Amino acid sequence: MNSSIEIGVGEKMKVAVAAMLTASHPVISVNGNICSLVPEELVELSEITNAPLEINLFYYRKEREDAILKALDDAGAKEVLGTHDRPSTTIPELSSNRRKVDPDGIGLADLVLVPLEDGDRTEALSKIGKFVITIDLNPISRTAVYSNITIVDNVIRTMPLMVQYAREMSNLSRDELKDIVDGFDNLTNIRNALNLMIENLSSKASLSLEELKEGKK
Amino acid sequence: MNSSIEIGVGEKMKVAVAAMLTASHPVISVNGNICSLVPEELVELSEITNAPLEINLFYYRKEREDAILKALDDAGAKEVLGTHDRPSTTIPELSSNRRKVDPDGIGLADLVLVPLEDGDRTEALSKIGKFVITIDLNPISRTAVYSNITIVDNVIRTMPLMVQYAREMSNLSRDELKDIVDGFDNLTNIRNALNLMIENLSSKASLSLEELKEGKK
Numbered sequence: 001m002n003s004s005i006e007i008g009v010g011e012k013m014k015v016a017v018a019a020m021l022t023a024s025h026p027v028i029s030v031n032g033n034i035c036s037l038v039p040e041e042l043v044e045l046s047e048i049t050n051a052p053l054e055i056n057l058f059y060y061r062k063e064r065e066d067a068i069l070k071a072l073d074d075a076g077a078k079e080v081l082g083t084h085d086r087p088s089t090t091i092p093e094l095s096s097n098r099r100k101v102d103p104d105g106i107g108l109a110d111l112v113l114v115p116l117e118d119g120d121r122t123e124a125l126s127k128i129g130k131f132v133i134t135i136d137l138n139p140i141s142r143t144a145v146y147s148n149i150t151i152v153d154n155v156i157r158t159m160p161l162m163v164q165y166a167r168e169m170s171n172l173s174r175d176e177l178k179d180i181v182d183g184f185d186n187l188t189n190i191r192n193a194l195n196l197m198i199e200n201l202s203s204k205a206s207l208s209l210e211e212l213k214e215g216k217k
Numbered sequence: 218m219n220s221s222i223e224i225g226v227g228e229k230m231k232v233a234v235a236a237m238l239t240a241s242h243p244v245i246s247v248n249g250n251i252c253s254l255v256p257e258e259l260v261e262l263s264e265i266t267n268a269p270l271e272i273n274l275f276y277y278r279k280e281r282e283d284a285i286l287k288a289l290d291d292a293g294a295k296e297v298l299g300t301h302d303r304p305s306t307t308i309p310e311l312s313s314n315r316r317k318v319d320p321d322g323i324g325l326a327d328l329v330l331v332p333l334e335d336g337d338r339t340e341a342l343s344k345i346g347k348f349v350i351t352i353d354l355n356p357i358s359r360t361a362v363y364s365n366i367t368i369v370d371n372v373i374r375t376m377p378l379m380v381q382y383a384r385e386m387s388n389l390s391r392d393e394l395k396d397i398v399d400g401f402d403n404l405t406n407i408r409n410a411l412n413l414m415i416e417n418l419s420s421k422a423s424l425s426l427e428e429l430k431e432g433k434k
Contacts, residue, residue: 089393140421187426194422198415204357205411209404212362 023111026051240328369432
């Protein structure tokens with residue numbers, strides 16, 4: 001195993017990248033939020049992990065699709081799936097517009113990275129057997145508990161690190177990558193996030209009013 | 218002491234009401250958020266506690282003031298301070314529009330109820346010696362830690378209860394009300410809120426993935 005790949009602080013992100021690199025058909029689901037926050041990182045991660053970008057909107061409007069497409073194009077995207085001029089199929093379990101998916105994208109995917117979306121989508125994808133990776137600040141949201149890998153963190157911090165790890169890890173062997181994924185347990189991961197929150201709150205509960213006013217950690 | 222006034226679940230709200238009922242010049246600060254959520258409760262609480270309503274906006278626009286004024290009028294408000302046609306004075310410590318206050322309202326007040334606003338305002342009011350009551354979901358926000366009484370709760374749940382308690386407590390003697398306020402310590406209150414969060418998170422951390430998916434408490 002490449003000794004430069006330490007599973008520590010960025011553990012979940014590295015596991016997520018390893019899962020993307022070993023998937024047969026990984027796909028990155030893109031909505032307006034994630035696209036406006038980290039368009040370049042979406043395109044870079046898509047290229048390094050060979051995971052097509054697919055636009056999926058909860059409230060579809062042609063103008064929104066166009067705006068997202070333009071942002072991805074400006075960030076250097078060569079191909080974007082899920083647009084209105086593409087073929088579409090539906091996935092069960094979802095009643096909103098987002099049941100429509102691209103047959104060459106999420107329709108075919110064995111793994112979907114769903115950054116910054118709602119719980120409906122994660123639950124539906126999980127129920128039809130997709131391996132789902134999400135990024136969510138809340139470790140016990142529906143998104144978080146229905147995912148295979150939940151990165152409990154801010155997308156602004158997460159996505160650039162995932163790009164960096166994807167670069168570093170792309171020369172690892174398939175076995176090395178699989179070991180990283182197999183060693184991961186999402187319930188333990190969620191509990192670790194909860195325990196970190198408990199630790200922080202406990203330390204706040206020991207501060208004086210003056211220390212709280214100063215914003216002491 | 219009136220035995221019907223138990224200091225338990227609604228403790229902070231009862232203490233807040235007692236403080237309002239014993240203040241010489243209590244004032245309720247109103248912005249768009251609180252006004253759109255609980256206009257009737259603002260008017261009722263104002264009447265029972267004899268605390269004028271004063272409009273204070275972070276981003277002043279005549280249209281916003283008019284909309285708030287209309288909502289308060291529709292809810293039965295007889296008088297609203299802080300409007301553009303009223304005299305205004307400024308309070309130190311604040312650089313935004315909200316340093317403007319009504320000389321007959323916050324300018325004169327010994328106590329200000331500031332529901333659902335940002336930390337700047339609470340800190341400024343606290344620094345010029347006002348007794349400040351706030352309602353905030355975050356027990357360690359700047360608003361929360363600079364307040365004299367922080368009600369860590371949702372305004373939708375809090376305001377109707379405050380109205381109810383104000384009705385029940387308005388016949389208590391001044392000494393009884395003062396005892397309630399004197400027995401309150403906001404740091405203990407903040408720590409209790411933190412401990413409740415810690416307790417809830419700890420119970421979540423003991424659940425299985427299936428229980429988390431079912432939304433078990």
